[in-house]
Amino acid sequence: MLRQRPRDSKLSVDAAGATLPVFVAGEENRLAAFVCQSEVSVWSAGPMLLIGPEGAGKTTLALHLAARGAAEAARADDPTAVKFVSAVDFARDYAEAVAADDLPPLRDALDRANVLVIDDLHQIAGKTAAQDELTIRIDQRIENGLPTILTSRRLPTETRSIRPQLASRSVLGLTIPIAYPRGNSRLAILREYSIARGVEISDEHLGLLEAGLRPDVSARSLDGAIRQVDLHCRMTQTRVDVAAIQSAINAAGAQNDLDLGKITRTVAKIWGHRTRDLRSGSRKQSVVRARSLAMLLARRLTPCSLDKIGEYFGGRDHSTVLHAIRKTETLLESDADLSRILHEAKEKLAA
Numbered sequence: 001m002l003r004q005r006p007r008d009s010k011l012s013v014d015a016a017g018a019t020l021p022v023f024v025a026g027e028e029n030r031l032a033a034f035v036c037q038s039e040v041s042v043w044s045a046g047p048m049l050l051i052g053p054e055g056a057g058k059t060t061l062a063l064h065l066a067a068r069g070a071a072e073a074a075r076a077d078d079p080t081a082v083k084f085v086s087a088v089d090f091a092r093d094y095a096e097a098v099a100a101d102d103l104p105p106l107r108d109a110l111d112r113a114n115v116l117v118i119d120d121l122h123q124i125a126g127k128t129a130a131q132d133e134l135t136i137r138i139d140q141r142i143e144n145g146l147p148t149i150l151t152s153r154r155l156p157t158e159t160r161s162i163r164p165q166l167a168s169r170s171v172l173g174l175t176i177p178i179a180y181p182r183g184n185s186r187l188a189i190l191r192e193y194s195i196a197r198g199v200e201i202s203d204e205h206l207g208l209l210e211a212g213l214r215p216d217v218s219a220r221s222l223d224g225a226i227r228q229v230d231l232h233c234r235m236t237q238t239r240v241d242v243a244a245i246q247s248a249i250n251a252a253g254a255q256n257d258l259d260l261g262k263i264t265r266t267v268a269k270i271w272g273h274r275t276r277d278l279r280s281g282s283r284k285q286s287v288v289r290a291r292s293l294a295m296l297l298a299r300r301l302t303p304c305s306l307d308k309i310g311e312y313f314g315g316r317d318h319s320t321v322l323h324a325i326r327k328t329e330t331l332l333e334s335d336a337d338l339s340r341i342l343h344e345a346k347e348k349l350a351a
Contacts, residue, residue, distance in 0.1 A: 023061045024192070024219075026185030032061060032176050040072050044147035046173025047138055049121075051152055054308055055218025056178045058151040062117050069115035069147055083113035087123045088317050091130035098129070110137045114146065120307065121152040121170065123317045125161040135166045142172070153311070160315060180218060186210050189219050193226040201229065201240045208242065212249035224303065225252055260298055260312045266348050267294040270341055279314055289331075292324040293338070297345060299325055 025033035306318035
């Protein structure tokens with residue numbers, strides 16, 4: 001189990017609040033554990049790329065490594081802070097800097113940081129100018145001997161609309177695959193979340209919970225299971241028992257029964273489209289409205305994040321998904337036909 005160092009003035013992180021402050025590395029993540037326990041020089045020679053599915057712990061691991069790098073820099077009397085930024089935010093910041101004709105401050109912050117962390121690199125796909133700028137910044141950091149950590153759900157070379165220059169820079173250093181936790185790792189994560197949330201669960205009940213959950217679930221989903229146990233106990237005013245554990249297992253199973261594919265197929269059929277139309281880049285008005293409605297239902301009826309929904313619907317970023325959902329919610333207030341389709345879809349999905 002790898003614990004992050006406490007945050008201080010040298011480590012500026014805006015997106016870490018939702019992550020567990022530990023990375024539990026079992027046999028499924030032996031390489032990641034080895035790198036974390038090695039000297040910083042092992043991974044600081046070139047960009048480090050952390051690859052894995054959503055919720056596998058890439059961000060937590062990146063923050064752990066960044067904290068170590070910042071600590072070494074502090075011992076060297078270098079006060080420069082760690083820079084943590086999501087790829088989406090970087091692209092937005094770059095566009096704003098270009099519009100304001102004020103790029104030097106942005107470049108200086110990226111070039112001087114002791115450790116630069118770019119989270120969710122796959123979300124910069126399609127943003128050509130921002131990709132070119134990031135490529136230059138990575139080149140500059142390599143020349144300066146400064147470590148860069150990138151996270152992504154898939155290899156940049158396998159991500160549509162990632163430019164070859166950026167893809168090649170991303171794999172110059174270590175590439176570390178990150179897998180979902182299994183076995184003892186899941187038990188350890190469940191225990192960490194139960195402690196963090198103040199839920200007293202015995203080892204026996206934790207074992208029952210771990211055994212009852214699907215094998216391919218993220219750490220975030222494990223947190224959801226603990227929250228479900230806590231909710232059951234609060235509602236029934238009882239301590240954790242088998243009934244509470246079973247309620248969490250049942251809730252997880254119910255969520256998984258309704259997936260993005262089923263929602264998309266249902267909406268597409270009602271609208272008279274093909275499923276692949278909604279997942280494509282088509283800008284045909286009826287397809288756009290059907291896709292937006294499917295996104296709205298996915299957000300309301302599944303535990304999927306905006307990022308995961310966007311990835312499913314053609315690799316769109318979370319801000320695009322959020323815009324589509326809000327626009328659809330506004331239309332539902334005045335569009336009777338759209339409201340009818342929404343209710344029809346919900347009825348079919350509930351059947």
